Amino acid sequence: MQVIRSVNTMSEIIQKYHLQHKQIGFVATMGFLHEGHLQLMKEAKKENAIVVASIFVNPLQFGPNEDFEKYPRDEQSDTLLAEKTGVDVLFIPTVKEMYPHAMLIHMSIRERVNVLCGHSRPGHFDGVLTVLTKLFHIIRPTKVYFGLKDAQQVAVVDALIQDLNFPMELVGLPTVREKDGLAKSSRNVNLKEHERREAVWIYKGLLAGQQLLLKGEGNPALIIKEVTQTVEKHISGKIDYIELLSYPALKPVSTINQQVILAAAVYFDEARLIDNLILHPNGKIINRYN
Amino acid sequence: MQVIRSVNTMSEIIQKYHLQHKQIGFVATMGFLHEGHLQLMKEAKKENAIVVASIFVNPLQFGPNEDFEKYPRDEQSDTLLAEKTGVDVLFIPTVKEMYPHAMLIHMSIRERVNVLCGHSRPGHFDGVLTVLTKLFHIIRPTKVYFGLKDAQQVAVVDALIQDLNFPMELVGLPTVREKDGLAKSSRNVNLKEHERREAVWIYKGLLAGQQLLLKGEGNPALIIKEVTQTVEKHISGKIDYIELLSYPALKPVSTINQQVILAAAVYFDEARLIDNLILHPNGKIINRYN
Known part of the structure; x- marks a missing residue:
């Protein structure tokens, strides 16, 4: 090299x-x-x-x-x-x-x-x-x-x-993940032990939102609500945002009939973590862009 | 083709x-x-x-x-x-x-x-x-x-x-010129007959400024004055600008010790004409950039 x-x-x-x-x-x-x-x-x-x-x-x-x-x-x-x-x-x-x-x-x-x-x-x-x-x-x-x-x-x-x-x-x-599903990031080392255990729930929260879409739910507000509730239930950190937008245009959508991103950012004590899923309107995860 | x-x-x-x-x-x-x-x-x-x-x-x-x-x-x-x-x-x-x-x-x-x-x-x-x-x-x-x-x-x-x-x-x-020196431009056809005869004095004015530099004059104000007077003496149109700046940075210079542009723009009745000389600090015209 x-x-x-x-x-x-x-x-x-x-x-x-x-x-x-x-x-x-x-x-x-x-x-x-x-x-x-x-x-x-x-x-x-x-x-x-x-x-x-x-x-x-x-x-x-x-x-x-x-x-x-x-x-x-x-x-x-x-x-x-x-x-x-x-x-x-x-x-x-x-x-x-x-x-x-x-x-x-x-x-x-x-x-x-x-x-x-x-x-x-x-x-x-x-x-x-x-x-x-x-x-x-x-x-x-x-x-x-x-x-x-x-x-x-x-x-x-x-x-x-x-x-x-x-x-x-x-x-x-695609995002590379730890065994439990947490997105790999150089910031993960800044998590306290209990935060590290909780952090996987960002991903699990996004997956809970995806489940709704897979079942045919096309209302972004309901999907965001599902993610928010799942994250809040399991995580002591503070949610920065949970958003669902068209992708790659990143515009608000009133109903899901195009490729979207479901994304979250959460503040822990000394780390802000982000994660997302890119989703086909039928709910399937898109792992490669282009 | x-x-x-x-x-x-x-x-x-x-x-x-x-x-x-x-x-x-x-x-x-x-x-x-x-x-x-x-x-x-x-x-x-x-x-x-x-x-x-x-x-x-x-x-x-x-x-x-x-x-x-x-x-x-x-x-x-x-x-x-x-x-x-x-x-x-x-x-x-x-x-x-x-x-x-x-x-x-x-x-x-x-x-x-x-x-x-x-x-x-x-x-x-x-x-x-x-x-x-x-x-x-x-x-x-x-x-x-x-x-x-x-x-x-x-x-x-x-x-x-x-x-x-x-x-x-x-x-x-380099700028392509008519036989008398006027810079070629699609706008030249919009000149009235007397304006066409006068227009060559934009170029001649710039050359008069260049002459000063060739003789060792390093003060931009005096060179601009020379161009202005030459143009005003021979042209009925209105001067838009006559400027001398470093080139290609296009910054004002207090004394000419670097490559400069001496440029003019003149309004005629139905045409605005521009012309310029790129000059070595010794006064010689630079015909090719790079």
Whole structure:
């Protein structure tokens, strides 16, 4: 595995792959890799000749009250994991390399962002759009892989690729879960013991909502109520949101006759956890986006 | 020459060229082609295996008071001219093809735009950025060609390509002029006879300013004064602006020790004409950008 830190060197390597007609799968990360990231890399490896992964903690997507400096980093462990998982090129640029001067061009998104986690992170997705556009131009991948755990991010990347005709395919892969069903997250280690036992009920609550849909219930309010009651019954933490929206448009629906997302976020003492299901209108879980 | 109207077909053709390792030169136009456009195509032909040109009157770059509908169009003549000039593929998408639904992603530029022609066209360059990003992704050119007559547009495209790491090279080519020196423009036909005789003094005024710089004058105010006096002496129209700015940053300079643009815009009765010189700090004219 090559570890590349310079944009120019990365571009040269990509140019070489293009001349060899090699399909490139790309996984963009902020590092501190866990099983979720590795699944993306494994799938990219299956479907492409070359896998490029990037590790870049993007200052542009952190708000003024979000701690860019304190974001967890472990380059040594990440490098070992990426290599073991079959990544061919690991791109780890510095902030200076990615943003050599103040940006003149600004990218923003007007929809799909004022719901779910977007409420509490204004401007976050603008920074995501910008860094992904830069990375997509440097890596020029055939397919890009994102986890459906961050389903809102997948919806935003979908808009980016569609609206601006990026010549690449978006793949959204299912959330990786612990044995009991809890969505894997680097934040799970911040749960107290009783919180960890309770946390699985976010997922179980979503499944209870799905059950209603499977039985033919098309009223979003009733499904949200079912999830809310299930979560509240078993969890001491505080619900941030439980929402049901069309997917990927992320608009409110009055009745479920299209693909939807059923999503929840819960505050525990020192961790805010999120989870979601993407559902066919017949209630079946959609595990791969595109 | 192939004439292509569908984004998908265009993408397929480009993919074929990429697999053949063919360098692609791209000229984006709004049609109603004149000698200025054809020069771009000729240069693109010299430097690339394939030349793609596009004709698309982009609604996004027209303000509410600018008449998108009345923009001159002549597809039949354009097609003949493009073919004669050596264009391999002429891309003429419809508005629906380029903007199948309302855009969710918004692009904007914060600098380089509140000077020169940007004053009078707020939001214009945001629309330019968006359509060019889309076209660049569809055509995936090796080199893109723009005329330095629209030097501000070249500066904006330069920012776009640099900031977002577009994998392509920007080429700015010199303004094409009538025999007497007047910059070629489709608007020249709207000049009255005496205005046409006067109009060359925009160019001559800029050259008078350049003379001062060649003689060692480094004070922008004195150079602007020289241009203003020359233009006012010979032209009955009204000066919109005469500006001297760093180029491509388009920032005011207190003394000329870097590449600059000396630019003028003049209102005649039924035409507003623009012209400019890009100048080395020693006063020599720079004819090719990049």
